[in-house]
Amino acid sequence: MTLILKNIEQHVTLTVQEKELFLSKTEIQTYKAKTILLNSGAICKHSYFVNSGILRSFNINDNIVEHVLTFACEGWWIGDLYSLLSQKPGNLFIEVLEDAEVVLLSKENQEILYREIPKLERFFRILTENSLVANQERLMDNLSLTAEERFEKFNKKYPTLIQKIAQKQIASYLGVTPEFYSKMKSRLLRK
Amino acid sequence: MTLILKNIEQHVTLTVQEKELFLSKTEIQTYKAKTILLNSGAICKHSYFVNSGILRSFNINDNIVEHVLTFACEGWWIGDLYSLLSQKPGNLFIEVLEDAEVVLLSKENQEILYREIPKLERFFRILTENSLVANQERLMDNLSLTAEERFEKFNKKYPTLIQKIAQKQIASYLGVTPEFYSKMKSRLLRK
DNA sequence: AAAACTTCTTAATCTAGGTTAAGTGTCCTT
DNA sequence: AAGGACACTTAACCTAGATTAAGAAGTTTT
Numbered sequence: 001m002t003l004i005l006k007n008i009e010q011h012v013t014l015t016v017q018e019k020e021l022f023l024s025k026t027e028i029q030t031y032k033a034k035t036i037l038l039n040s041g042a043i044c045k046h047s048y049f050v051n052s053g054i055l056r057s058f059n060i061n062d063n064i065v066e067h068v069l070t071f072a073c074e075g076w077w078i079g080d081l082y083s084l085l086s087q088k089p090g091n092l093f094i095e096v097l098e099d100a101e102v103v104l105l106s107k108e109n110q111e112i113l114y115r116e117i118p119k120l121e122r123f124f125r126i127l128t129e130n131s132l133v134a135n136q137e138r139l140m141d142n143l144s145l146t147a148e149e150r151f152e153k154f155n156k157k158y159p160t161l162i163q164k165i166a167q168k169q170i171a172s173y174l175g176v177t178p179e180f181y182s183k184m185k186s187r188l189l190r191k
Numbered sequence: 192m193t194l195i196l197k198n199i200e201q202h203v204t205l206t207v208q209e210k211e212l213f214l215s216k217t218e219i220q221t222y223k224a225k226t227i228l229l230n231s232g233a234i235c236k237h238s239y240f241v242n243s244g245i246l247r248s249f250n251i252n253d254n255i256v257e258h259v260l261t262f263a264c265e266g267w268w269i270g271d272l273y274s275l276l277s278q279k280p281g282n283l284f285i286e287v288l289e290d291a292e293v294v295l296l297s298k299e300n301q302e303i304l305y306r307e308i309p310k311l312e313r314f315f316r317i318l319t320e321n322s323l324v325a326n327q328e329r330l331m332d333n334l335s336l337t338a339e340e341r342f343e344k345f346n347k348k349y350p351t352l353i354q355k356i357a358q359k360q361i362a363s364y365l366g367v368t369p370e371f372y373s374k375m376k377s378r379l380l381r382k
Numbered sequence: 383a384a385a386a387c388t389t390c391t392t393a394a395t396c397t398a399g400g401t402t403a404a405g406t407g408t409c410c411t412t
Numbered sequence: 413a414a415g416g417a418c419a420c421t422t423a424a425c426c427t428a429g430a431t432t433a434a435g436a437a438g439t440t441t442t
Contacts, residue, residue, distance in 0.1 A: 061335040069327060082324045091331075118309055125316035132323045133273045136260060139330050140282075143366045144252040147429070166389065175334045180429055182391055338399070357419065371399055373421055 004049050004103050007075055011126045012119040021116060025109035031096045038094040044083035046104045050076050053100025054165060058172065059091045068173040071097075071161060077127065097165055147176045148184055195240050195294050198266055202317045203310045212307060216300035222287045229285040235274035237295045241267050244291025245355060249363065250282045259364040262288075262352060268318065288356055338367045339375055 004026070005019055014022065028051070031037065038044055040059065048055065055072045057080065069092060072078035083090025084107055105113075113120050141150055151174055155162060162170065171181035195217070196210055205213065219242070222228065229235055231250065239246065246263045248271065260283060263269035274281030275298055296304075304311050332341055342365055346353060353361065362372035 059331055059335070065335065067331055067334040069331060081320065081327065085320055085324065114313070118312070121309070121312040121316055122305070125312055125319060128316060128319045128323055129272065129276055132319055132326060133276065135323060135326045135330060136272065139326060139333065140250055140258055140260060142330065142333050143258040144250070144256065168389070177430060178390075179392085179431080183393095183429090186391080359419070368400060369420075370401080370422085374399090374423095377421080 003051055003075060007049070008120075008123050012123045014117070014119070018117050018119075022113060022120075025105065025113055027104045027106075028101065029104060030101045031099070033096050033099050035096040036093060037096065037102075038080060038083075038090070038092065040091050040093050041089045042083075043087055044080040044090055044092075046106050047077055047079045047084065047110065048072070048094065049103040049105065050074055050078065051101040051103060053096065053102075054098040054161075055094060055100060055102070056097055056165075056169065057092045057094045059093070066172055067175070068169060071158075071165070071169075071173065073161065097169065142175060147174060147180065148188070150174050151181075151184060151188075194242055194266060198240070199311075199314050203314045205308070205310070209308050209310075213304060213311075216296065216304055218295045218297075219292065220295060221292045222290070224287050224290050226287040227284060228287065228293075229271060229274075229281070229283065231282050231284050232280045233274075234278055235271040235281055235283075237297050238268055238270045238275065238301065239263070239285065240294040240296070241265055241269065242292040242294060244287065244293075245289040245352075246285060246291060246293070247288055247360065248283045248285045250284070257363055258366070259360060262349075262356070262360075262364065264352065288360065333366060338365060338371065339379070341365050342372075342375060342379075 005014070005022070008014060008022070026049075031053075033053075037048065037055070038057075050072045052074055055078050056068055057070045057072075057078055058066050058068045060066050070078055078094060080090040080092040080094065082088075083092070087107070110124075114124075141153065145153070151170075154170065154174060167181055167185075168178040171178045174181070176184070196205070196213070199205065199213070222244075224244075228239065228246070229248075241263045243265055246269050247259055248261045248263075248269055249257050249259045251257050261269055269285060271281040271283040271285065273279075274283070278298070301315075305315075332344065336344070342361075345361065345365060358372055358376075359369040362369045365372070367375070
């Protein structure tokens with residue numbers, strides 16, 4: 001259960017009281033695979049931290065095609081940041097891909113915690129900075145690499161994910177169709 | 192000159208002393224168009240805030256093709272966040288597109304300011320959150336929209352930029368070749 | 383353990399956007 | 413004001429990846 005505290009203490013140090021206060025403002029839930037934690041069009045009320053299992057966030061465009069924005073495994077945060085910050089309806093779905101235990105931190109409690117434990121401003125600043133760096137890299141990769149190059153990079157970066165989740169999810173993350181993903185994979189295996 | 196203070200005060204309130212301290216840790220420079228402020232392979236030492244003019248950040252892949260990550264006009268921040276945070280050599284160039292006046296904030300001074308004015312943790316957290324939201328939207332747009340749709344969205348979002356900078360820059364931001372951009376533009380005009 | 387569903391594979395065909403190339407316009411330089 | 417370097421356009425042709433379709437292989441449900 002202290003996974004989330006370990007996560008925080010990678011960047012800032014908390015006192016025992018602060019840890020207790022933090023935990024008192026969170027809530028733990030378990031969810032079965034296929035559960036939808038957030039629907040497109042809804043307002044995102046929580047940040048989610050994954051204790052175990054796998055979640056994903058994705059949107060669906062006019063053509064009814066899904067596109068994965070993020071996967072979140074053990075020790076990762078996930079949410080619809082746009083909706084969470086603006087408290088307006090978002091475009092993202094958040095779904096459980098593999099039975100999961102999740103820590104929920106509501107927006108209100110997050111704001112209370114910023115006031116009570118200012119160090120958490122620093123923690124979430126660093127967390128967000130790291131996400132932004134990763135996102136910028138992915139954006140540039142999508143602009144400048146071929147699907148095959150992105151696939152190989154993904155393989156190296158998340159070797160365990162590939163065994164755990166459906167191919168179509170990875171295809172969707174990479175921005176290709178499942179058919180093309182399959183073709184690409186067999187082409188690479190033949191080498 | 193107080194543009195940067197106005198920018199900060201959109202999210203947090205500073206005392207007169209804090210404002211003075213902040214400004215004392217920054218430096219103003221003017222640059223001619225085509226000046227390179229940061230080279231790929233170099234370590235990024237500063238965050239840049241644009242008082243006037245236009246900058247861009249971009250990378251260059253193996254094929255010698257440029258891809259624009261960001262434009263920054265009056266009132267925007269720019270930098271190579273990856274390199275700035277890690278203090279490792281980055282992949283981005285930062286270049287002046289239109290004669291500019293820029294506020295430089297060094298990484299060391301930024302860290303001093305975090306210590307002296309903890310509210311700035313909050314400011315930069317919010318700034319980074321907003322960048323991340325914008326980046327995530329752009330990423331999803333690149334995955335799910337056609338070049339034409341991205342072009343129209345860009346038009347609506349940054350109507351003034353289009354008059355000011357070369358078409359090839361916008362093409363590069365959208366992820367298409369200048370030739371295709373030109374074709375697309377005349378196709379849209381014919382409607 | 384059969385039915386029903388979903389995922390994955392393979393292959394033929396199609397298209398958004400890339401490449402190459404040649405010509406025109408524009409704006410720095412000197 | 414002439415020359416040179418870019419920036420933009422147009423057009424013919426090309427390709428990475430999409431679409432469609434149909435079958436095979438797992439999974440889940442009953």
